Amino acid sequence: MNILIKNVLTVFPNGTAKKTNIAVKNDIIFAIGTIPETFTANTTIDGQGKLAVPGFVNAHTHVSMTLLRSYADDMKLMDWLENKIWPVEAKMKKDDIYWGAMLGITEMIKTGTTVFADMYGDMDKVAQAVEETGIRAVLSRGMIGAAPNGQAALQENCTLFENYNNSADGRITVMFGPHAPYTCPPDFLKQVIEKAQKYNAQIHIHLAETEGEVKECLEKYSKTPIAQMEKIGLLDCGVLAAHCVHLSDEDIAIMKKHNVRVAHNPGSNLKLASGIAPVKKLLEKGICVGLGTDGASSNNNLDMLEEINLTALIHKAATLDPLAVPAFKALQMGTYYGAKAVGLNDTGKIEPGMKADITLFSMQGTQWTPCYDAISLLVYSANASMVDTVIVNGKILLDKGLLTTIDEEKIIYEANKCAERLTGKTIKN
Amino acid sequence: MNILIKNVLTVFPNGTAKKTNIAVKNDIIFAIGTIPETFTANTTIDGQGKLAVPGFVNAHTHVSMTLLRSYADDMKLMDWLENKIWPVEAKMKKDDIYWGAMLGITEMIKTGTTVFADMYGDMDKVAQAVEETGIRAVLSRGMIGAAPNGQAALQENCTLFENYNNSADGRITVMFGPHAPYTCPPDFLKQVIEKAQKYNAQIHIHLAETEGEVKECLEKYSKTPIAQMEKIGLLDCGVLAAHCVHLSDEDIAIMKKHNVRVAHNPGSNLKLASGIAPVKKLLEKGICVGLGTDGASSNNNLDMLEEINLTALIHKAATLDPLAVPAFKALQMGTYYGAKAVGLNDTGKIEPGMKADITLFSMQGTQWTPCYDAISLLVYSANASMVDTVIVNGKILLDKGLLTTIDEEKIIYEANKCAERLTGKTIKN
Known part of the structure; x- marks a missing residue:
């Protein structure tokens, strides 16, 4: 599956953040910037108002x-x-x-x-x-x-x-x-x-x-x-x-x-x-x-x-x-x-040839305003609830805040059952 | 205006957290627990799955x-x-x-x-x-x-x-x-x-x-x-x-x-x-x-x-x-x-007679699971994007995440204009 993330503010390995396009081909970051015409995306993500960082x-x-x-x-x-x-x-x-x-x-x-x-x-x-x-x-x-x-x-x-x-x-x-x-x-x-x-x-x-x-x-x-x-x-x-x-x-x-x-x-x-x-x-x-x-x-x-x-x-x-x-x-x-x-040399930065492990933050709201420096805002002002999209190995696991491979409600139910049995305590909420 | 928050897990001044009801009369916390029958609410908030803390x-x-x-x-x-x-x-x-x-x-x-x-x-x-x-x-x-x-x-x-x-x-x-x-x-x-x-x-x-x-x-x-x-x-x-x-x-x-x-x-x-x-x-x-x-x-x-x-x-x-x-x-x-x-003796705890300055957190999701101790979860696991409702002086200023007195979009627009004029820099997002 191929993914195109269009017009997204992207944190580059040199510490700059610039708007660009990111093309993902199967499990790999295929191209950044001008995307070859031969590339066809199965899914296109509008990167406007988002920040792309390595997962x-x-x-x-x-x-x-x-x-x-x-x-x-x-x-x-x-x-x-x-x-x-x-x-x-x-x-x-x-x-x-x-x-x-x-x-x-x-x-x-x-x-x-x-x-x-x-x-x-x-x-x-x-x-x-x-x-x-x-x-x-x-x-x-x-x-x-x-x-x-x-x-x-x-x-x-x-x-x-x-x-x-x-x-x-x-x-x-x-x-x-x-x-x-x-x-x-x-x-x-x-x-x-x-x-x-x-x-x-x-x-x-x-x-x-x-x-x-x-x-x-x-x-x-x-x-x-x-x-x-x-x-x-x-x-x-x-x-x-x-x-x-x-x-x-x-x-x-x-x-x-x-x-x-x-x-x-x-x-x-x-x-x-x-x-x-x-x-x-x-x-x-x-x-x-x-x-x-x-x-x-x-x-x-x-x-x-x-x-x-x-x-x-x-x-x-x-x-x-x-x-x-x-x-x-x-x-x-x-x-x-x-x-x-952790011994992996093919992930951790947004660069052609690296594994497509990418996280997109939504930059909406006051914590991102004004945005003089997106990296400072991410590190010092944002929180993790602002994560919008997560791609691992070229697959979208979180899509606009929604999990694609996981039934969260069921997991919380089962985890609470395990917790109660293990500790003998009643879970409150 | 009177508000009734029903069946909400509440952090009490003694450091315990228990499910209860909170009645707000005008600007004051009027009653907690069993609410007098004479109390009539203009607004009722379902407290299920929420944690009430002092603002x-x-x-x-x-x-x-x-x-x-x-x-x-x-x-x-x-x-x-x-x-x-x-x-x-x-x-x-x-x-x-x-x-x-x-x-x-x-x-x-x-x-x-x-x-x-x-x-x-x-x-x-x-x-x-x-x-x-x-x-x-x-x-x-x-x-x-x-x-x-x-x-x-x-x-x-x-x-x-x-x-x-x-x-x-x-x-x-x-x-x-x-x-x-x-x-x-x-x-x-x-x-x-x-x-x-x-x-x-x-x-x-x-x-x-x-x-x-x-x-x-x-x-x-x-x-x-x-x-x-x-x-x-x-x-x-x-x-x-x-x-x-x-x-x-x-x-x-x-x-x-x-x-x-x-x-x-x-x-x-x-x-x-x-x-x-x-x-x-x-x-x-x-x-x-x-x-x-x-x-x-x-x-x-x-x-x-x-x-x-x-x-x-x-x-x-x-x-x-x-x-x-x-x-x-x-x-x-x-x-x-x-x-x-800051010199205020009538706010900062959820107790009858205090000013009605109350924050409700949504306890949904993995960061609140399992909930053995809601106060520990709030302090060590939650983040501020989980705030659901905010009451100040008996008025609801944030209602299920929506601001009631503020046009956020306009404020961000105006703040960015001020920021650009003050610094001469272009705002990125």
Whole structure:
């Protein structure tokens, strides 16, 4: 199917925004500007009053945890995990994983996200949700090496790779997902590395999220989490490292050396009081930093525009530098840098030859007035309810605010049923 | 006119959310729960699927600056002011002030704000916009005592008080607006105090916004801005102090002693890299802290739900305490505390006898699912485009998303014309 978006204000890879035409041929951005006469569109979208940006890339989430949104907030981390999150997670069945994923994917599509990187259990059900909805995803089986099911989880990650890597018209990629250095002993991580090398797969892992984690790692291994991962050889696999809040200069040098890509999760890091990652420094050192929402239980949504906005704001105050992360840089982190972070080199910018993953915002209303600078307005003034159209892999998944592949009402009904069963609580609205 | 809101999930002053009925009689919340049979409604609102919260109070803004939204971002403060903001402000005429105010008020009503505290020039035009639109406001003439027009501005503030205080069915209150200690010499401030006392008016001022301001004040007066204001006697007038980012423990003790109320502006403080105000400490000391957006040129919107969300998030990370500002506390800061901060004791909570300033959110969609805790969802997951209905002083100003007193299209047209004339730039969308 071919799509022509006519006369749309478009954010280009160089940070300018200009009105142009975008032609999509099958799953690819075919041409921008003057469209060859040979191109025939099956669908034409009037781009007047709209802003075209690369679809957002959510570089770190646990999508099925959307079922726990607002279940437990404003608590100390271990109290929250031990008394609220883990007991419920232990009860989750495949159906919960599926409906949680459908709920989260619905929200992501409606808020302009076209790619997400996920780490959780029963990932075949997440893969099913990705297949059915049309979104793009990078999936990994979250593995707690220290848990009784560690070996089983590793086997599941292998099976996930065999069954789903490069499936769903190439929309699904599979990584290996060892949870973190503090939950995965060195021997287990070495097994993961071996499997990742066997499959030529990359690794998605939580690193240096909290002060406590770094302290514990130093006590146990006399190394920071980053240095410990280098020692074990994990950083040679191609690593997407979530969080990276507490880093030394030596850590950053190691990350640069091994081309570790970061998923920065400002909303979750603030809400869980983990701290503020040294993003300005990471960017200055040339490290690739994408953005993620983390799970909705610690955010509490999957709204990437909020993460882009937070990224543009908090690092200015943290460094007392109003130029620390300018608006366009934050947008790049939420799009092209995010794509590179999750290992995809063919999406994240609007350019001929790239995958057709495009989000259109409606620029109606006061928040877009006056429009001296559309990128500033997007990052500092707009919100995700202004998303009008979302195209993934050349297919329109959101059409003037309406989902084309998803029955939202049914998903909300089923998700509420799962949530009530899991928690024994009555849902209010 | 009487309004009955039936069966609506309502946030009560004690932090619970329960389904109930709300009866509005003229400008007052008349009854909650079982409504007396004698009450007759002219309008009945079906509250099913909606959340009723007190209307948001924007405790510090410069509404006409909405004309400069996205005109200049990601710049050093003095570069931004001297080369961008001040030259354009110098060209502003009464028409610009009026259309800028209309643009900002339109946005505020649509995003659930029912009260705003403003400081700027030509405030009679802002008062006109407040009268026409039906919103509630606390207006002050921004005065630069050191400027050639300092005396004229003080006279204008007096005239503003005489003409508008307690006008528009009591919706307008007038304060005195000396800009800041670094722009208003002690002699000028003493004149302001004298006038404020004469009119029994309160004072709205910027205090301790930046490190530079505090340093300069210490060099000039050997006192911090707060201590200097105490010495001059300004703090005895009833003070709404905007920003208060850089405070010593002594400053906080002085503020407590004089019951100084704070307008915390997290979005602006982050964006201008001013820093993060010690809000947790202020709250612990029992100081009243409301929230404001500041002007749209340094935010870039007037969305109070974003400020509430930022407040709940950033102080957790700044203090490494996940309980620093819980969700309901942040909501109170954006409502009841804000009302007290701007000197209004009869609005900011849903309780019989209070002014009928109420915002209803639509709880449809994934961001509200599952709903274990509606207040958490509002603060951490929702966005301001989900505002459905806004009532101010017992009048419905937004009805299922539609403005009842405002022609939004005309306002956007006129605001764009003003913006183009002021800046010489072409508006893009």
